[in-house]
Amino acid sequence: MTRWGMVIDLEKCTGCQACTTACQMENSRLPNENWQDVLFYNEGTYPSGKLTWLPRPCMHCEKPSCMAVCPTGATYKTADGVVLVDWDRCIGCKYCMIACPYGVRFYAEEKQKSRPDIREVFPDPEGEKVWSPPWRMPDHLQNNKIGVGIQPKNVVSKCTFCYHRISKAPPGTKDLDPSDPTLREFTPACVVTCAPGARYFGDLDDPTSEVRRLIAEKRGTRLLDHTGNRPQVYYLAGEQPAIPETRTVRRSRDGEA
Amino acid sequence: MATALLTNEVLRRYLDLDRRPDALSIAMMAFGGIAAAIGFAWVFHDLWRWGHAAFNTSSDVAWGAPIAFYLFFLLSSSGLSVLASADSVFGMNVFHPIAKRCVFLAIVTLVAGFSILALEIGHPFRMLWALPVGMQWHSPMWWMGVFYSLDLLLLIVKFWRMHIGDWHSRFMHLVSIASFVVCILAPGTLGLVFGMMAMRPAWYSPVMPMYFILSGFMSALAFITFFTAFEPRASTPPRLRALHESVLPRLFFLALLAVAGMRFGQILTSLWSNYEGMEAHWHVLGSDAFRFELLLGLVLPILLLSTNGLRRNALVRFAAASLAMVGIFLARLNLLIVGQVVPLFKGYWADYVDYWPSTTEWMLIPAGFGIFCFAYGAGHWLLRLGDDPGPDPALAASPR
């Protein structure tokens, strides 16, 4: 059975955030609701300071803590290894948001940081969905069971690895390479759009897949591995010392600006 | 017509409808009714207008003040239930006179807590089928739902038996034992909801269930002291006097000390630790809510209840109970903030998350307390909460 996973080569990634934008357009996300985000880190001080970045989709963990805490079973894992939310079953308790170590789950019912509030500019005429964007995926792709499409109100959302695309891939596909025109429409939007080709998507259970080769040969690393969630997104740090330190808030008492 | 008569008769059998409500009942029902009406009208209006965006919670602070209020009520309810079991389970009949009142208070606090949760959660009605159908036994929240539902059921049965005068039957004893077990499991599981979260280091602790049970017991003592501080009069029998002026305040004092000890350990560990996420404690150290919780909500009540002379003074007891209630209320809020103020995995450019409840969230206080006060006032009037049939004759006869 296929077990989908992603590899992100940090040596190739330019931090351009095209993936963030592509994801937003593909999945009709609200501003700031970045299922796929790029995080920035500045480390060290002059003259040896440096800026680093880290693209961060949902990790689609092997043992997802968000799924373990969900009291209704709305968060589930598909047979091909993708963690999804059933919007018709989610009660909006937000426990999964508490339990995700990577902060990749979103609740749209919050004050918008940017103005105008896009939800008020494009309200849903039926009042059931969060908004009604003028640009959206075809209606027949809307599927609440896999958390794809325009989001209903009061439920949690997250990256689906573009499940509406990858689930249609021809059986036995081991790598979804966007440079192959026959596979492009089945490849996640962020992978398709990545200009430097820093993203790879394929079957982690197939030892001959490109993602497996990259992980083995270029020392694929997983984020926060100590949590035991075992992400299915791997990073290639190359010659860099490591992926950036994960600490979010720096302590002023340590003298760090 | 016949149905109306029958209903009337049944009501009269169980409720003291012919009794005139005393000043306390009238005051509590009036205050509670008005507070609940204002609170609910406000919150419903805002939710209708803006949805849950009326709250200041966000994808970073997913659980805010409403969950803190909910914790406050649910944990107090469990503590009250423990207090009510002291007599019926452990035979400590000194607690007999407050047992029925405690059970009623436990029911009312639980209902107030559930009402707040219904306003916080995205789909409260969906929850009613999705939880039982889901059978997600690996989720601590699912177990919490199971135990608190059982808790409410058992409390209602227990209260009903007390109300019809069955305090000492075998059935009542079994219900009391079951209720006691559940009222320990329920707050314990609620503690696990937080304590199991390894990805939230400021919460992650095997001691969290114990802290929830203990602090719930402390706030239950604050509740009962608050409502009975002025109860003993010159004519009060010595046994009852001793309960109010000596036993309860001493127990309250001890519970405060135990909570202060646990809290001190928690804070010290967190301030010392260099583990990511623990810096949240340094951050909240400067907040007024944190200072109130520790200084006015714990230290001052401990001082107020520290001597026999002070404990005998009704006004002092009342002040200590009021301060402890506000303190524990803020403790719940501080707990919520400390676990979420450090955003998970947002890069260096993110700072501590800004969170302070919105007006809509604050209005849940009059809503919740309103329900509580109204129901308590009505119970005080109609349900003979001070019933005290005396110790179990079977136990009194035995030589223990």
Ligand code: SF4
């Ligand atoms: S918010 Fe929805 S998906 Fe998340 S834990 Fe609650 S029910 Fe499950």
